[in-house]
Amino acid sequence: MLAAxxxxxxxxxxxxxRLNKKTGKVTATSPAxxxxxxxxxxxxxxxxxxxxxxxxxxxxxEENSLFVMxxxxxxxxxxxxIKSTRLYPNKVEERTKTAPxxxxxxxGIFSPFxxxxxxxxxxxxxxxxxxxxxxxxxxxxxxxxxxxxKIMMEDYEVTEETYYQLVxxxxxxxxxxxxxxxxxxIMESLHAFFQKTLLK
Numbered sequence: 001m002l003a004a005x006x007x008x009x010x011x012x013x014x015x016x017x018r019l020n021k022k023t024g025k026v027t028a029t030s031p032a033x034x035x036x037x038x039x040x041x042x043x044x045x046x047x048x049x050x051x052x053x054x055x056x057x058x059x060x061x062e063e064n065s066l067f068v069m070x071x072x073x074x075x076x077x078x079x080x081x082i083k084s085t086r087l088y089p090n091k092v093e094e095r096t097k098t099a100p101x102x103x104x105x106x107x108g109i110f111s112p113f114x115x116x117x118x119x120x121x122x123x124x125x126x127x128x129x130x131x132x133x134x135x136x137x138x139x140x141x142x143x144x145x146x147x148x149x150k151i152m153m154e155d156y157e158v159t160e161e162t163y164y165q166l167v168x169x170x171x172x173x174x175x176x177x178x179x180x181x182x183x184x185x186i187m188e189s190l191h192a193f194f195q196k197t198l199l200k
Contacts, residue, residue, distance in 0.1 A: 085191040086151045088142055088183035095137045099127040139178045142186045143167065156194050166194060 029035045039045065045057045052070035100123045133140075142148055153163050170193050171178075177189045 085188060086155065087187045088145075089147050089151070090145060092138055092141055092183050095141070096134050097130050099130040102127055136178045138181050138183055139186055142183050143171075143190075148187070148190075152190065152194060155191075156198055158194075158198075166197060169193075169197065 025037065025039070027035050027037045037045070039059055041059055043059050045059065046054060047057065047068060047070060048054045049070055051073055053073045055068070055070055057066075057068065102120065102123045149160075149163060152158070152166075153160065158166070170190060174189060174193060177186055180186045180189070
């Protein structure tokens with residue numbers, strides 16, 4: 001057995017060192033780059049590190065100490081364009097309202113006159129409106145915020161009239177966004193719609 005102590009002065013990251021696949025021995029360097037591994041003269045050391053090209057080093061000589069330097073593994077990515085969009089600048093306030101108490105259909109069986117009474121019918125209509133408002137409260141708060149109008153008008157260089165025209169189109173075409181509870185997701189959808197519409 002040969003005791004091999006290798007030290008690198010060029011270490012930039014922790015390296016993983018293993019012997020050839022037959023032995024399965026593995027060790028890692030210290031932060032300074034030094035390590036020790038017991039190997040035979042016929043073994044091959046395999047050096048790997050994230051961001052570097054792996055290197056195989058056959059131990060055909062009797063050196064107790066070596067300097068090893070790995071070559072950086074450069075990967076060229078395709079060109080990317082990063083666009084930043086301003087998100088919702090304010091805190092969303094909780095504006096949930098409580099719907100009025102209405103008779104259930106079961107209660108209506110035992111008291112049909114009260115169930116179909118005009119006041120009870122109006123309460124049921126009001127309940128649906130309150131529930132819908134609760135579900136869309138985040139959207140309404142974002143879309144009516146003066147800061148949002150200012151952001152969108154500045155980012156897309158549109159007049160106030162054009163801004164309101166685009167918001168009307170957005171409301172008509174992006175109904176699913178009305179039920180978003182994340183203000184930043186609403187802003188991202190609004191930005192995407194403005195970009196798409198104004199590029200036409």
